[in-house]
Amino acid sequence: MEPAWVDTTLDLNINPCFRTNKAMKREFEGDVVESAPVKYESGVLVEELNRVSAENKKLTKMLTVLCEQYYSLQHQFMEFVNKNPEIETAAAATTSSSKKRKAECEDYGANMIGFSGNTETSSSDDGSPKTPKDCIKPKVSRVQVRTNPSDNSLIVRDGYQWRKYGQKVTRDNPCPRAYFKCSFAPSCPVKKKVQRSAEDPSILVATYEGEHNHHEHHHSPPAEISLSSNNNTPSSNTGSGPVSSAPTKASAPTVTLELLQPGLGGDETERAALQIDAPAIQQILVHQMAASLSRDPNFTAALAAAISGRAV
DNA sequence: CGTATTTGACCCGCGC
DNA sequence: GCGCGGGTCAAATACG
Ligand SMILES: [Zn+2]
Numbered sequence: 001m002e003p004a005w006v007d008t009t010l011d012l013n014i015n016p017c018f019r020t021n022k023a024m025k026r027e028f029e030g031d032v033v034e035s036a037p038v039k040y041e042s043g044v045l046v047e048e049l050n051r052v053s054a055e056n057k058k059l060t061k062m063l064t065v066l067c068e069q070y071y072s073l074q075h076q077f078m079e080f081v082n083k084n085p086e087i088e089t090a091a092a093a094t095t096s097s098s099k100k101r102k103a104e105c106e107d108y109g110a111n112m113i114g115f116s117g118n119t120e121t122s123s124s125d126d127g128s129p130k131t132p133k134d135c136i137k138p139k140v141s142r143v144q145v146r147t148n149p150s151d152n153s154l155i156v157r158d159g160y161q162w163r164k165y166g167q168k169v170t171r172d173n174p175c176p177r178a179y180f181k182c183s184f185a186p187s188c189p190v191k192k193k194v195q196r197s198a199e200d201p202s203i204l205v206a207t208y209e210g211e212h213n214h215h216e217h218h219h220s221p222p223a224e225i226s227l228s229s230n231n232n233t234p235s236s237n238t239g240s241g242p243v244s245s246a247p248t249k250a251s252a253p254t255v256t257l258e259l260l261q262p263g264l265g266g267d268e269t270e271r272a273a274l275q276i277d278a279p280a281i282q283q284i285l286v287h288q289m290a291a292s293l294s295r296d297p298n299f300t301a302a303l304a305a306a307i308s309g310r311a312v
Numbered sequence: 313c314g315t316a317t318t319t320g321a322c323c324c325g326c327g328c
Numbered sequence: 329g330c331g332c333g334g335g336t337c338a339a340a341t342a343c344g
Contacts, residue, residue, distance in 0.1 A: 163315095163316065163317085164317060164318080165317090165335095165338095166318095166336055166337080167317095167318075167319075168333090168334065170334075171332090171334090183316090
């Protein structure tokens with residue numbers, strides 16, 4: 001769980017010298033005959049190539065798993081953020097260096113309903129499309145992904161399968177906004193909107209809406225990360241949730257999050273530092289891991305390479 | 313030929 | 329009522 005593991009992996013990936021030395025050493029004390037240096041060298045090289053190839057494959061697999069875990073973690077992180085409006089305010093205050101703060105303040109309902117409630121409830125609903133608009137917003141989560149504008153037009157690679165069903169140009173953004181719908185399960189109501197940031201075209205803003213009621217269409221990792229945000233998800237209100245819109249202030253963790261604008265370094269991703277005063281220490285670790293992951297340009301580059309190279 | 317994407321049309325809420 | 333802006337539909341098209 002500690003970020004050191006990630007660093008080690010990345011170092012292995014980009015700098016296989018140590019591994020090579022070890023392998024060579026082992027080869028030396030193996031079936032080595034010094035009388036034929038060329039043949040020995042060739043054999044060692046071939047074997048080393050195979051080894052490196054296998055290792056590369058293994059690392060790619062690990063990276064894929066890590067990527068999936070990262071996405072899952074990111075998803076849950078923004079879910080966590082959505083439950084605390086203060087974080088959003090602070091983040092908007094810091095990140096909006098020049099952009100206007102829209103203060104749209106989408107009501108963070110924080111109620112986990114809508115995942116078994118609004119899909120099939122009104123079965124005997126005749127033609128009248130009139131629905132009681134009791135603000136049954138299932139869930140709205142916003143996430144910003146930093147990508148290379150030349151690589152991909154719009155992000156889709158987040159572990160799920162999306163079907164594009166619309167594209168519109170918005171008023172205050174020259175970049176169009178794309179509308180996607182989860183197409184894996186026909187009963188999955190999850191939608192997502194993707195639009196580039198107006199100022200920084202390398203940042204894609206994705207807005208997820210709803211919650212998946214199925215697994216990812218391919219082998220999902222067993223999620224060794226046991227974040228699970230157990231503090232404020234009683235998970236007993238999933239059925240009929242007239243839950244309070246805000247978590248109880250008494251037991252809610254006080255979270256302080258600050259996001260730094262990447263613009264200065266140009267190569268530096270946004271950094272998230274947060275401070276939790278709660279019995280959930282795991283969340284701190286998880287968030288630190290997320291921060292370190294998103295902060296590390298090596299990881300970003302490797303992630304981009306892995307995604308673009310081994311497209312799902 | 314089946315499926316996914318494109319893209320203009322259509323709908324709907326909202327402010328004037 | 330009307331215009332505007334955002335969201336969705338669906339016919340046409342592209343793709344494998
Ligand atoms: Zn889904």
